[in-house]
Amino acid sequence: MTLPVLILTIILSLLKLLVTCLPTDAVNWILSKFKIHSEISDSNAIVTFDGKRLEGEDKIQVIDYFNEAKFLKKNHIFPGNEQLFLHPENSGTPIIIDVKRGKNDVRFFVYIYSDHVDVVKQYKKKVVAYSLLSEGFQERSMPVIRNLA
Structure with missing residues (x-):
């Protein structure tokens, strides 16, 4: 024993x-x-806005703003209801970031507002929504982002 x-x-x-x-x-x-909000690298990311692929300096700047953003809170969302997540003040045109992480494809929909940034993250068959605080996105220093508001 x-x-x-x-x-x-x-x-x-x-x-x-x-x-x-x-x-x-x-x-x-x-x-x-x-981690809910993990950093992405520009080498394996594809950034599109309004159906147009961003390249060069614009792509690097969007990814830098995304990586430097501070996590605020997680929002509850059900798969298939991504459009209900939009605020009425937004034009509804997100910045879409596609990233390959290992075997998985991850897609980020980034909606920019004056006081915060909403992100809808889709990977595998899951959908996660959360809010960020990003001075770069909210200042709208890029011509692409300025067109959002």
């Missing part, structure tokens, strides 16, 4: 040590899997 208890105690102790002493890179990797 004492041998199984001793083995179980050793296994649980090793498991506790492993979980509490993970390297920083491993912890960051695990946390990135559960």
Whole structure:
């Protein structure tokens, strides 16, 4: 009876040590899997606005504004009701960012308002909506973004 208890105690102790002493890179990797607003890189992203593909400086600037944005809150949305997420003040033309993450394609619909930015993220068969605070998008310093409001 004492041998199984001793083995179980050793296994649980090793498991506790492993979980509490993970390297920083491993912890960051695990946390990135559960992040709602994760950063995207411009090398594997396709940015379109009003059916036109953005290239060069405009694309890099949109991605930088997106990456620098601060997460405000998660909004509840049901799949298929993306249009109900729009505010009446918006023209309804989002900036669409398509990203390839591993085997999955992720699509971001970015709606810009004067006081916040709404994002609808579609990946696999899931839809997640959240709000951001982005000075770059809200200042409308790009000609493409200025046309939104």
